[in-house]
């Protein structure tokens with residue numbers, strides 16, 4: 317097929333080499349219960365949605381094994397930037413005509429692990445309501461207190477009435493925790509309690525734990541489907557478009573930035589300093605900076621910065637204060653950690669999951685800014701107002717967009733599990749919900765690419781230096 321140049325007189329683009337070819341698409345295989353269990357243990361049933369009075373399944377209602385979502389949809393027709401080959405594809409998420417669980421036999425368990433994120437309660441609610449209303453499942457249990465809860469706490473029986481208003485509350489009604497990952501105790505508990513569907517909501521660490529649980533269940537040949545639902549306010553999980561709760565967090569972060577701006581503007585030589593979440597990725601800081609337009613400098617873990625000397629932060633802020641009389645600085649919690657002096661014990665300190673405990677970059681920066689000003693301008697007024705909304709932005713309920721997202725995620729997860737898939741994650745890829753192998757998601761990172769347009773846009777909005785080290789630039 318060759319494209320015509322049309323009436324513009326432009327040369328026609330030859331599409332022969334770039335024609336979509338199914339042979340160059342690689343569908344990422346999802347684990348399925350039938351891959352390790354005999355047919356005798358896996359009777360198939362017609363999807364109960366077929367007889368649900370609220371649905372009218374048509375031919376295209378059900379997902380077939382050939383319904384796919386492409387990972388990379390941008391394509392350069394000139395061939396200058398060839399697409400990755402083969403092109404990765406994932407199974408589209410949705411209901412299947414045949415299911416591998418009889419609703420009356422299902423015992424579903426839901427657990428939340430790691431830090432909070434807006435929307436966790438919505439996901440729990442929609443898992444419960446979806447299992448109950450869509451598929452007629454009646455035995456649904458909430459595992460309390462994260463992974464450790466499987467083997468140490470009595471589960472909570474859940475039904476739609478109980479979870480009815482969960483989506484209006486921040487946090488997780490099931491409680492969460494870090495650490496406590498004891499694989500054998502967890503899988504023994506899953507087996508002994510008779511759970512056959514396990515829904516695991518959590519971040520990167522949780523997904524790595526979920527992979528181990530899935531693999532152990534598969535090696536014990538248990539008839540248990542495991543699915544992960546990625547939760548991370550930092551938006552640091554790869555492959556999926558973005559994680560739930562992230563948009564809500566950015567909105568909340570903007571409120572903090574606005575307050576910092578008002579404080580800075582209303583002072584003589586005022587600096588508004590806002591610390592935002594982001595352990596190893598600066599997505600919240602970057603997106604809040606771009607949408608607020610009030611930020612003069614955005615510091616994220618993916619870039620280095622330094623304070624003193626030519627091209628450093630102090631020099632830049634000095635100039636900004638002279639030009640505007642105020643400045644707003646946004647710093648992600650993971651930025652500049654290597655600049656902050658640490659004691660020996662601080663160097664070793666880890667949380668219960670083994671993550672390094674960070675020092676407060678905002679508090680440190682505030683102190684450094686004050687010392688710098690006293691040193692350089694001892695007789696001039698100066699104010700730093702430090703706002704730390706880190707827990708506020710993740711402890712709120714999800715906004716409307718995130719609530720819808722959480723609902724689709726939960727329902728996609730249920731459809732996949734009912735269809736017998738296991739060891740998978742559901743999530744949006746290029747706007748379409750897909751099923752992705754759990755181990756792929758557990759390994760995939762989503763960092764800010766400081767070479768792409770978005771970071772260049774931040775730099776052009778803020779005019780901040782790129783902190784490239786020159787011979788005269790000094791560290792510290």
Ligand SMILES: Nc1ncnc2c1ncn2[C@@H]1O[C@H](COP(=O)(O)OP(=O)(O)OP(=O)(O)O)[C@@H](O)[C@H]1O
Pocket residue numbers: 429430431432462463464493494495496497518519520521522523524525526528547548549668669671
């Ligand atoms: N590599 C791993 N293998 C098994 N379990 C893990 C692993 N990493 C973390 N976990 C367990 O997963 C749970 C959550 O981990 P962690 O505290 O790192 O949070 P997270 O899931 O990464 O969420 P977030 O970082 O977004 O708050 C904990 O119970 C932890 O013990």
Ligand SMILES: O=P(O)(O)OC[C@H]1O[C@](O)(CO)[C@@H](O)[C@@H]1O
Pocket residue numbers: 430431432519548549550593594595649667710
């Ligand atoms: O204080 P906590 O609950 O351990 O959580 C802090 C961490 O959790 C996160 O919000 C990720 O969920 C990180 O941004 C942050 O470093």
Ligand SMILES: [Mg+2]
Pocket residue numbers: 430519520521
């Ligand atoms: Mg994590």
